[in-house]
Amino acid sequence: LxxxxxxxxxxxxxxxxxxxxxxxxxxxxxxxxxxxxxxxxxxxxxxxxxxxxxxxxxxxxxxxxxxxxxxxxxxxxxxxxxxxxxxxxxxxxxxxxxxxxxxxxxxxxxxxxxxxxxxxxxxxxxxxxxxxxxxxxxxLPDASKDHSHIRAIFGRMGFDDRAMVALSGAHALGRCHTDRSGYSGPWTFSPTTLTNDYFKLLIEEKWQYKKWNGPKQFEDVKTKTLMMLPTDMEIVKDKSFRKYTELYAKDNDAFFKDFSNxxxxxxxxxxxxxxxxxxxxxxxxxxx
Ligand code: CCH
Incomplete structure (x- = not known):
């Protein structure tokens, strides 16, 4: 049987x-x-x-x-x-x-x-x-572009300004590789731990153009070891983005909650x- x-x-x-x-x-x-x-x-x-x-x-x-x-x-x-x-x-x-x-x-x-x-x-x-x-x-977004590009790309997915800024906080993690994107370096000093440091650094540090042969990117004036992409700078330059950047720089719990959602x-x-x-x-x- x-x-x-x-x-x-x-x-x-x-x-x-x-x-x-x-x-x-x-x-x-x-x-x-x-x-x-x-x-x-x-x-x-x-x-x-x-x-x-x-x-x-x-x-x-x-x-x-x-x-x-x-x-x-x-x-x-x-x-x-x-x-x-x-x-x-x-x-x-x-x-x-x-x-x-x-x-x-x-x-x-x-x-x-x-x-x-x-x-x-x-x-x-x-x-x-x-x-x-x-x-x-x-x-997918192009890092050399400005706020209107960010809004077009993430708006196409259905996100609002607040979610766009929250998602950008992922750049607390990892780094850019010249052989992948052409850009170079990490955004934070702890690229394998998720924190709100990306927002803090954007607000608190002074950023200048990096002098090199690669694509236009920013470096922190103090240590010249951290980087920001042109699109990263938009979330402090653009007024509506900036209010969320300030919020997340001050409040890691708010960042974690909005990032998770x-x-x-x-x-x-x-x-x-x-x-x-x-x-x-x-x-x-x-x-x-
Ligand atoms: Fe990003 N990202 N990202 N990113 N990204 C890069 C690396 C990471 C943009 C461009 C780049 C998000 C939004 C954006 C990560 C997560 C997210 C790199 C370097 C570029 C360029 C790639 C390389 O060279 O290896 C742009 C532009 C935008 C929006 O405008 C969002 C949203 C997320 C996730 C929620 C992570 C993590 C990395 C690090 C990867 C690694 O290999 O270390």
């Missing part, structure tokens, strides 16, 4: 927490990269997967993981993100049931939480799609979830 057919494996919260734990362990083990962590580049992967969303057409966003394919992976803005995709490959092998789309976003969530940022509630349910879903080049929205843009919004999962961090 045949046994009962096996019930299909339906992953639950515990299974995704296991994936989170695996990513957290790999982050700790591979501390020989950049400033000691793959966290920043993992966050950038999740953001660039999501930030292609266009609310008018409903195209782009993290559903699909189309950056796996040449047209989108080769977009200039995505230079260097192969390091993050490769980092997550053994995780996909260990947990083959997770989609790349869900995994990349879980990587971003784990990166933020493991770098001592706020909790980022998560929903699974993204599916991988083929290369016909690749978005056209030019949907904006990132949850970003990571879910264009995803047709089955689970309702009030059933998001909050993962335990390795240090909880």
């Amino acid at each position: 045949e046994g009962k057919p096996k019930a299909p494996f339906v992953p639950r919260f515990e299974n995704y927490q296991e994936v989170y734990n695996h990513i957290a362990k790999l982050l700790e083990e591979h501390d020989d990269y950049d400033d000691g962590s793959y966290g920043p580049v993992l966050l950038r992967l999740a953001w660039h997967a999501s930030g292609t969303y266009d609310k008018e057409t409903g195209t782009g966003g993290s559903n699909g993981a189309t950056m796996r394919f040449a047209p989108e992976g080769d977009h200039g803005a995505n230079a260097g993100l192969k390091a993050a995709r490769d980092f997550l490959e053994p995780v996909k092998e260990a947990f083959p049931w997770i989609t790349y789309s869900d995994l990349w976003i879980l990587g971003g969530v784990a990166a933020i939480q493991e770098m001592q940022g706020p909790k980022i509630p998560y929903r699974a349910g993204r599916s991988d799609r083929d290369l016909s879903f690749c978005t056209p080049d030019g949907r 904006a990132v949850v929205t970003l990571f879910e843009l264009g995803v047709p979830f089955e689970h309702p919004e009030d059933q998001r999962w909050v993962f335990k961090s390795s240090f909880d």
